Amino acid sequence: MSVENPFTIEVYNGNYQRKGTVGNPASLTVNPRHNQRPTASIEVPSDHLRLADLAAPDARVIIRYDGAFLLSGKVRLRSGQGPASVGTVTFSVVDDFRLLERMLGWANPTHALDTQGTDVAFDTRTGPAESVLKGYVSANLAAPGRNWWEPVTVAASLGRGSTITGKIRFTPLGDTLLPLIDKAGIGVTVRQQGAGLVVDCYQPRVYGRTLSEASGVVQEWSWSEADPEGTRMIAGGPETGTNRTFRQVIDAGLETKYKDIIEVFTDAGDANGSTDLIAKATTALADLTPKAGLSLKLSETNTFRYDPTGVNGIRVGDIVRVEVGPGVIVEDVLREVALEWTTDNGLVVTPMVGDKQDDPDTTLARQVARLKLAFRNLTAGR
Numbered sequence: 307m308s309v310e311n312p313f314t315i316e317v318y319n320g321n322y323q324r325k326g327t328v329g330n331p332a333s334l335t336v337n338p339r340h341n342q343r344p345t346a347s348i349e350v351p352s353d354h355l356r357l358a359d360l361a362a363p364d365a366r367v368i369i370r371y372d373g374a375f376l377l378s379g380k381v382r383l384r385s386g387q388g389p390a391s392v393g394t395v396t397f398s399v400v401d402d403f404r405l406l407e408r409m410l411g412w413a414n415p416t417h418a419l420d421t422q423g424t425d426v427a428f429d430t431r432t433g434p435a436e437s438v439l440k441g442y443v444s445a446n447l448a449a450p451g452r453n454w455w456e457p458v459t460v461a462a463s464l465g466r467g468s469t470i471t472g473k474i475r476f477t478p479l480g481d482t483l484l485p486l487i488d489k490a491g492i493g494v495t496v497r498q499q500g501a502g503l504v505v506d507c508y509q510p511r512v513y514g515r516t517l518s519e520a521s522g523v524v525q526e527w528s529w530s531e532a533d534p535e536g537t538r539m540i541a542g543g544p545e546t547g548t549n550r551t552f553r554q555v556i557d558a559g560l561e562t563k564y565k566d567i568i569e570v571f572t573d574a575g576d577a578n579g580s581t582d583l584i585a586k587a588t589t590a591l592a593d594l595t596p597k598a599g600l601s602l603k604l605s606e607t608n609t610f611r612y613d614p615t616g617v618n619g620i621r622v623g624d625i626v627r628v629e630v631g632p633g634v635i636v637e638d639v640l641r642e643v644a645l646e647w648t649t650d651n652g653l654v655v656t657p658m659v660g661d662k663q664d665d666p667d668t669t670l671a672r673q674v675a676r677l678k679l680a681f682r683n684l685t686a687g688r
Contacts (some may be wrong), residue, residue, distance in 0.1 A: 312372050315348060316358050320364025322456075322501040327368075328356050333648045336369055336377055338614065339441065340510070340623040340641050341488045352386060352393030360384075360397050365658060367399055368498055372646065374614040377401050377500035402496040404502050405458065408432035411442055415449040428475045430582070435467025435490035436507045439483050442472060443505050446479070454553035455476060457502030466509050467492040471585040475591030479492040489592045493623045499646055510623040510639060511616070516631040523610045527628065529598075529636050531651045536570035541587035541668050543577045555591050570594065598638045612655050626659055 313336070315328035328350060336346040346369055350357065359365060361380045366383040371430050383398035412421050413429055429445070431438045444460045446452070467490035487494060492507045517523050537560045544552040561567055574586040613619035620626065620640065642658040 312653060313645075314370040316368045316374070317359045318366040318498075319359070319362060320366065320370070320456075322366070322498065325359040326356055328354070328360070334646070336371070336645045338376060338622045338645075340493050340639055342641065343403050343407065343483050344379075346377055346379075346399040346401075348397045348399065349394050352388065352390055352395055354395070357395060360383070361395070365397075366498065367397075369399075371612075373445055375431075375497065376614050376645075379404065387440055401573045402498060403494070404459075405444075405496045405500055405503065405505070406480035406494070407478050407683050409443070409446055409454075410476050411446055411482070412449055412452075413475045415445040415452075418450040423475075425672075428473045428576075428578075430471065430473045430578075432471040432585075433469060434463070434465040435470045435487040435492050437463040437465055438472050439487055439507065440477075440505065442474065458480045459499075459504045460504060460685075461504060461506040464507075466507060471582075471589075473582070485587065486594065489595075508623060510625055513620050513624040513640075515610070516627045516635065517610075517628055519529060521610070524628065527630055529628075529630050531598045531636070532596060533564055533566065534560050534568065534594055534596045535589055536568045537564075538567060539587040539591035539594075540569065540664075541574040541577065541583045541590065542571065543583050544575050547642055551579060551580070551583065553587055555584060555587040556681045557591060557595075557662055560595070565594075566604075568594075594629060599623050612645070612657075620657075628659065661671065 311330075311334075314332055315334070317325045317328060319325060328348065331348050331350050333349045334346070336344075338344045346367070348360070348367070350360070354360075360367075360381060361384055365452040366379065367381065368378045368671060369376045376398070379399050381397045382400045385397065387393060393457065411429055412419070414426050415429065429442070431441055433441070438464045440460050443458075447454055447458055447460070466560070467487060470486040470490050472482055472486060482646035484494075487507075491507055494505070494507050496505050498501055515521075518534055519525075534557075538556045540552055540554045542552075545551070570590070572587065572590040577586055578582045611619040612621070614621055618626065622640055624640045624644055625637065626640050627635050630636055636659070638659045640657055640659050644654075644656040644658075646656070648655045
């Protein structure tokens with residue numbers, strides 16, 4: 307018995323011209339994520355009608371789930387296997403969120419490239435997280451002589467999120483901004499709309515129900531919770547010896563809750579004054595906060611389902627509470643959902659809440675990201 311496919315896959319070229327739909331993929335996996343790069347994988351037979359369109363170097367797709375927008379982005383990897391009679395081709399799609407990874411923040415985006423760094427060393431902005439993020443994107447899109455390939459529109463800021471300070475000099479915008487806006491309590495999306503992309507933000511909400519095995523929703527689960535790695539961050543400024551300035555940021559709430567004091571030092575040799583030192587210490591401390599994680603497999607029921615719009619179910623970015631034992635409730639952000647569909651097995655929905663601390667891939671990725679950011683900041687500051 308065939309299983310109805312809840313997904314719609316539309317194929318476009320690099321000029322945002324619609325080429326058609328992929329109505330019968332052999333399999334499809336889509337991973338929407340909160341403040342991380344969403345991805346998708348589409349497998350089709352090697353004689354598929356849309357094969358040439360998907361294989362084009364500028365191919366793009368929009369994927370919808372039950373009619374709701376789920377992901378848009380470029381096909382970035384193509385691979386196939388044969389013989390042709392039973393051959394398949396797999397296309398890996400990277401969401402347009404990638405804009406924040408491939409756009410560098412100039413030191414002064416009001417100046418041309420050949421005069422960068424002549425007046426200011428960094429582009430520093432302070433304000434509500436949404437306003438800071440959109441300000442950086444808008445300014446860098448408008449930088450003199452910087453012609454971006456696709457049209458990009460930045461939605462008007464509603465001033466959401468707590469106050470953050472960004473400091474950027476020729477590093478990808480996402481490297482600096484994503485950890486800050488995540489901590490500030492907002493999410494960001496980059497989506498294809500019409501013949502271009504739109505950058506916008508959303509505010510996570512608390513999902514109204516506590517999930518449990520008794521409800522029939524939670525099928526499998528594993529969880530972990532880690533104490534903070536730091537509660538006090540000391541930042542050391544420029545200069546050396548007796549000329550060096552230090553500032554400290556303390557999270558008194560964490561120290562009271564965990565009855566623990568953990569002092570950590572961060573080198574902020576590029577800081578400009580006391581305010582900048584404190585901002586750098588705050589950012590460094592935010593990366594050491596407690597981490598709770600939960601991996602669970604959910605079963606859709608008449609009262610529970612995944613809904614990208616959030617109107618009729620849970621969505622990525624929601625803050626969820628899950629009962630993992632009598633009196634033990636794990637609460638965190640729904641970071642990712644794996645939506646997998648095949649003709650044989652139908653739809654399987656697997657969400658990931660928080661950051662599981664015993665997942666070696668997650669731990670390694672976090673450490674590599676920290677090292678990459680530190681190296682980029684070091685080399686860009688020369």
